[in-house]
Every structure is written in C-alpha cells, then in structure tokens.
Amino acid sequence: MAGKVLFETTKLYNILNQYGRQSRLAESNYLCLIDARPAESYTFSHIITARNAKWDSEGWFITPTDVEFESIRYIIVYDSSTHSLLESGPAIDCAESLEKASRFPILILIGGYEKFSALYPFLSTQKILYTIRELESIKPYPVEILPGQLYMGDYMQATNPQILKDLKLKALVNVSDECSLMFKKANCTVLHFRIADSVEADLFVSFERMRGFIDSHLSTSSSVMIFSNHGISRCSALTMAFLMHNLKYTLKEAWNHIQQCKANMRPNRGFVQQLSNWELQTIGQRVTDISEPNY
Template structure:
C-alpha cells in the first residue's frame, strides 16, 4: 500500500505543465487527476469520480492505477489527511493498487481554482490528440512570483495575461518584443549578478517574473539556480533540487553551473 500525502496547489500546477516534446498529460502512464465535481466547470483533464451503490469508488476502465506516476484526487476543500469526505474516500480506494502515494489536493477545487482560474474547463473528456494540443504554461518556481519557461510561452500573450506576468528575462537566442531584459548566450556567465539583482528588485516590488530560454531547459535553469544562490542563499544542491521538483527535465549547462560553485 503506497499511502496518501497532501499535494499543494503549486505542485499540481507544475505537474500539469511538465512537457518534453509533447505535454506529459498526453502520456497514458504519467498522470491522473480525479475528483468529485460540484460544478459544470472542473480542473482541466480531471475525471469525475463515481461511486457504486455500496459507496465504493469506481475507477475508470482506461486508468491503469498500478503504472500511474501521479494520481491526484480532490473534492471541494479538503485540507488535511485527517479530514473526511470524497477525496479521502477516493484515495483510500486507490492507494491499495497504486505504486506511488496517492496525492490529495490541499484546499481542493476551491483553492486551486481561485489561484488558477484559467485551468478550469467545461470539457470532461479529452482524446490523445486534444491532450497533445494543450498549451503548457511556464512552471512556477516561487508561487505567484517567479516562473521559468521557453520562448514559445514567453511570446504567448494569453499565457502572459493568465499569469499576470509583467517582467520577462530572456536568455533565449531570440528576443521577444515584450522582453524587459535580454542577455545573449555569449554574455550569460558574466551577467549572472546583473540578472539576479534585476530579478530580485522586481520581485521585491511585487512584480511577477518569467525567466525564459529557447527551449526552457538549460539557460533559464542556470539563471534561476544563480538567483536562488545569490539572493536566497541556497546551496547549489538545494537550488538544484528545488528547481528539479518544479521542472523534471531541467538540463542546465554544466559550464554555467560550474561558474556558480
């Protein structure tokens, strides 16, 4: 039995927005979000939980619990594993077969939807093609403050609006029209301190900041690691682990990282 754990809303957001060439949501063995829907609009990709006449949760036939990396359940507002309600009942039924701990969304639909209203939808079922076409958002490094993504996301005006992003730091080969600070690849190593001061000053003024590079896996990660070490006094290992939890496929250039040791 894998057990149950609480899942903070930021973690669900980041899990939903992992991608390689395609969104991870399109991978059949990666992610399952299921919940008791109280409204016509629910969290995107969520499966509506159903129970039989004996009150036992019925797992959808196309969900292979044993192989799912993330199974996250939610109801309206569960905050503790000691609570009672649909999310706990659902998790109790699933954890017997799950290889990984079943995660219960802390605060439920009410809290998540208040923070991420753009991730709500009336669509109750997606096919593979629809999942592959979903827009991935930049991952959230510091909740509501610091994000990390790629050039495509940085130039998507709807994404910028949804996340209320008003400061963009580019370490991409391209420079978007709305970029506030653009550092070329050749100048990256000599510009770490300048970028960290720039990012810190805007975060201190309650602005939300997106750090982006072309693919969103190398240079932006190196800059974010530098910020955590320079401003937040993280060790390299602590910064690396934090960012990797937010973006699983981070691949900062080894030369950039060595400059920060």
C-alpha cells in the same frame, strides 16, 4: 500499500505543465486526476483533464476499470476544499480506495478545487473527453518556481500574450537568442542577455544584474519569468543562481528545486561550473560536488 499524502497546488500546476516534444498529459502512465466532487460541480467546471469520481448506491468509490493505476506515476484526487488527512470527505474516501492499486502514494490536493481554481482559473474547464491529439496539442504554461512570483519557461511561452496575461507577468529575463516586439505591446519590462547556450559562454557575469532586476520587481509584487529558447539550459542556470543568492540555497538544493519544478531542465556543463563558482561566492564555500553524475 502506498499510502496517501497532501499535495500543494503549485506542484499540481507544474505537473500539468510538463512537456518534452509535446505535453506529457498525452502519456497514458503519467497522470490520473480525479475530481471527487458531486457530478453537477464537476460538470460546471473542473481542473483540466480531471475525470469525475463515480460512487455506488452505498456511497463507496467505484474504481475505474479503464485505468491501470499500478503504472501511473501521479494519481491526484481533490474535492472542494480538503486541508488535512484527518478530515473525512470524498477526496479522503477516494484516496483510501485507490491506495491498494498504486505503487506510489495517492496525492490529495490541499484546498481542493476552490484553492486551485482561485490561483489558476485558466486551468479550469468544462471539457470532459480528450483525444490523444488534443492532449498532445495542449500548450503548457511556464513552470512555477516561487508561487505567484517567479516562473521559468521557453521563448514560445514568453511570447504568448495569453500566458503573460494569465500569469500577470510584467517583467521578463530573456536569455534566448531572440527579442520580440511583442514584449513592448504586452507592456513588459525585459532584461535581455545575449548569451549562447555553449559551454564556453560566460553566464556568470549576468548573475548579479539578473538578481537585482528580479529583486526590484518582486519587491513591488510583480511576477517575473526567466526564459531561454527551449527553457532547459540557460534559464535553469539563471534561476538556480537566483535561488542560491536570495534563498541561500546550495547548488544542490537549487538544482533539486528546479528539477522538481521542471523535470527535463539541464544546464550545460560550462554553466554548472559557473554555478559552482557562484556557490563559492554566495555562501563562502563549495558545498556541492559537481563531479557527481547528477550534474
């Protein structure tokens, strides 16, 4: 039995916004999101792609027969406001029924729909059925690195006015090859580094200026997004550098944090070496062995 664990809202937000060529929500073995609230609450509004739980006449959860739970990486259930595994309620009941069918722990959303929809109202919907094409065409949001404060994404996300509005973004760190006039229209302050995604490129010289820029905006409760062309290499290196300085993370800790937020992040080898140098400068020693295959 895989068990059940509580799950933070920011982690669900990031799971919903993973993508490669298209949204990962189109993958049949990626995510099953179950809304355990009453049908009328679900119909009024629910988290995007969630299915409503069904119950028999005695109040027992009916396991869907069209889902291969054993092969699904993330099975997440929520009700209105569960906060503890010691509570009783539909989310707990649902999770206990599903434990036997999954290889992975069943994840119970902390705070349920009330908390998630308050933080991410733009990820709520009344839509119930999706075609594969519709799932593939879902436009992901930037991943959340520090809840409500720091985001990381790509150029298309940074130039999407709706995303800037939804995330209340007022400051951007641009390490893409482009600079759009849209940023001025959106009233965003932009720090732009013209640095190629090349192993020879010097990103290290940008770390201190980037850190100061982000600090100045976070101190005024303004959220910030770091982005590059594809949201994979340059922006992830800059984001790690920020975490290493401000949270005193080692390179390994920063790497693991960013990888949990965005699974396909990958700084190029030159940037990894520069991050190792930054680790030496920020904490006084090289703790992380970048010769390990993970890096």
